[in-house]
Amino acid sequence: MTLPNKLGRGLRRALRVIGWAIVAVTLYYFTVAVAQHWSQIAAWSPGWQAWAIVFAAIFFYSTALLLLAELWHGLVQGTQDQTFSRALTFSTYSKTQIAKYLPGNVFQYLGRHIVMADHGASQGGLALANILEICTLILVAGLFALIGFTFGAAPHSLEISEVIPIHWLVPTAMVIAILMIILITRMLRAQPNTPSRQRLIYGSLLASIFFLAMGFTLLVLVGLVSGDYDPAIIVIAVTSWLLGYVTPGAPGGIGIREFVLLIFLQAYISEAEALIAIGLFRVVTSLGDLAFFIGGAFLWRISPRVE
Template sequence: MGAGGYVAIAALAGLYGASNLLLAFGWQRLLHHLGASVSRSWAIHAYAISQLAKYVPGNIFQFAGRQAIGVAAGIGNAPLAKSTAYELAFLIIGGVLFSPLVLPLIVANAPNWLGWISFVVVLASALWLATIVGADFGVAAVFYVAFLALSGLVFAAAFGLAGGSVDFGSHPAIAGAYALAWLVGLVTPGAPAGIGVREAVLLFLLGGLSSGPVILLAVVIGRAITVLGDLLFFAGGQLAGRFYRMTKEQR
């Protein structure tokens, strides 16, 4: 890659880092639904600080860290634990919702529009069901699905940078493959940030689009983007924490 490729990676890392705000906003909505109202700046700070712990082997310490930060801020253990359970449910269901998009990758001669239509139908149904539970649930669901969609599109761009298919019609399938790979990495015990697991799933799902070396380069670029994005989100969380403390002192 030339200089333009590295600039694109930096831009995609910034976009991915910003997309993590959607996770923090979704978590804030879940806490509000559970009776624990917190400010947006505090939610960003707590989420960003704890999120780096997902790179520690075990794949659970980001949740434990968020629990500890919330308890230190005076939030009860029960709503924090429930918010984590709800968040995991939203992320798992959200990842599954993207599965229709990969139909063209695993079913011979399946048209792209079939995956699109199936995805829209199941997504609309799931969001409608979430709003029945409560307004906060519905908004949180939108935030989590939007994060997964943005993450998938970022990887589709990384796939193009690696020399993979740049056909716009294949981008939804690539994004759906990434969402499924992200989900498998999330639920695999012991895999820090899904390392190794996510890449193996992508190699399997994208094997029909490009050669193995291209896919491997794409997953390396994608991993670099997510790590840099998480670091940027962590830095942004520090700024959000300072803003929260300043606002609290002025009251």
């Protein structure tokens, strides 16, 4: 094994350990908060109308995941010599997406490779499609959060500078965006098949709509618990998703997202209400992923034939 390979494996291992440590700390913090407010949480007794809203939120979120499936379908189409049907790409995406809850947070991508390779897809093209999807989601979510906080989405009783030094926020985001754009450009030049500019713009639009839908889901749940429907909650939801997504090894962003949501939501509602809303949000998104998985298994029939 060469020295660069050893260093690369060591770096990946170190990042996973750091990610797991962050997950452990944030889960501990969240668990302690739940224990402190358990009496208030247990006293919350929603009626059947509230549960109907929760079930509707599960359906709404699982349907929104189709946007991400369409994003990946377009990227796959743009990186392959042949054209694959949505029956194949959507089913592959939905049935492997549930693997993000496994430790490591990468098995959904490996699953896509295994399934699509069996149908003749190029491994290099699939790798490019997955990397482009990751970069698109990070860039869109990061831009969403940055614009939201810049134009006043930060909670009125919690300055963003208390969490992240504001004079570092914009330049850091710009540097990361530039580096990702350079990486994407270099990868596109190195591949014989690359998505068109129209596909990338369309994919970014799909990701934007998904994040709006996800944020709206949290907004509805917060309103259900507390009656507060501040639009800034949508930005907070996207920010929590982003930080959970980029944490190495965090399955489904667990712990990270709850921690970020708890920090910001306390500026709008009580801590007990925030804990209830966050718990509902995790249930809705997890069951939404499960419903999406089941839908992919039953609604689409995988066919090796191309369109």
